Amino acid sequence: MNKIITISREFGSGGRELGRRIADKLQIAYYDQEIINELIKRTNFTEGYLHQIEDSNLIPLLPITIGRTFSSQFYQAMEPNQSAFLKQNAIIKEMAEKSDCVIVGRCADYLLSDRKPLRIFVYADMAFKVARCLKKCEAAEPFTDDELRQKIKSIDKHRAKYYQFHTGQTWGDKSFYDLCINTTSVEIKGMSATVANLIQQYGKDGW
Amino acid sequence: MNKIITISREFGSGGRELGRRIADKLQIAYYDQEIINELIKRTNFTEGYLHQIEDSNLIPLLPITIGRTFSSQFYQAMEPNQSAFLKQNAIIKEMAEKSDCVIVGRCADYLLSDRKPLRIFVYADMAFKVARCLKKCEAAEPFTDDELRQKIKSIDKHRAKYYQFHTGQTWGDKSFYDLCINTTSVEIKGMSATVANLIQQYGKDGW
16 A cells, blocks of 8 residues: 655645655655646636635535525535535545655545555644745735734634535644644754654554 | 753553653653652652642632632642642752753643743554553553553543643643654654654754
8 A cells, every 4th residue: 555644734834845855755756736736627627716616615514404495506506616626536546546645735634544644734833834934925925924924824724624624523633643743943854854754664554 | 951852641652651762862861750759759748649639639720719718728728739749840840950851741841831842742542552551561450441441531631630730731732742743553662763863853942
């Protein structure tokens, strides 16, 4: 069975960078934006539209016994989101089937649970995340600390909601992960080789 | 400033073994039972009595404006616990003052927060903890799986209560730790050198 490493991460924590570096160290595939690109190909949706339907339809599932008209409207509203989500799941499963890999986000830890992925959650203190984002976007749009703090909170709130909606689990609850790494006081580039070594210590079923 | 590593751990997760092995790898002091031994010396209490007062007095703090008689009884009941706790804190601070070290449990992560300890939380799935405890106690008192599950839950409930009572924080909430390590699918002996390497990547203030 292929070795699958999933990375869930708070916005600005450097989780994506850590995932990419781990994939480099282990010389295995890395999937992140690649999932979206493949989804765009299969749905003919634009990336903007994919984000829009993902954002707008995270409403609690209602019982199917509600009035026919409302139910029909409800499912109509759900349809593009659900259809895109199912296609995305198929893409992730195909990727996991191909070879050992690192997959970032998109509920891959839950979706691939039968493959016993090594599940990492990356997080950091707010001040670190703000500083990291400021550094990364200084050449682009300027943000104040307060604006960034709000942006980070809002993105993470959405990630938590998305994860809860599709998995029924709590995003970031450590019991669902093998390693939770706080990146506040550590340089991601420097730690990545050691984290890659640590991953190799894990003896997941079938690895 | 000395490098302090604190280990908080679920019962049966192997956190204590991991702490000891990390101290060995880093060739630094290790404090666990040593704290209790020193406390026994300083209080003349037996270990049994220390556990007894620790267990019995974890009641929510009440406002000091309650009736005088009850208040007096309350403080009388609190006294041995509070006194032992303060002495224990002094011992932990002295140990942290001496040299780099690993300290297991006893709210050391919170108590030594001004020294920016590297805070590790070790946990595992219940089935793993039961299997680990069964293996460790097979030569001693025999327990059924169900008995062990109850024992583990009860000890961890007490640890959570003790931590909450003395720190006001939630035991095991990952935001209070630098690394949370799930030991379910990993051999502790094998991983300890890598975790020790990972710790050395962290650049805590003053390290």
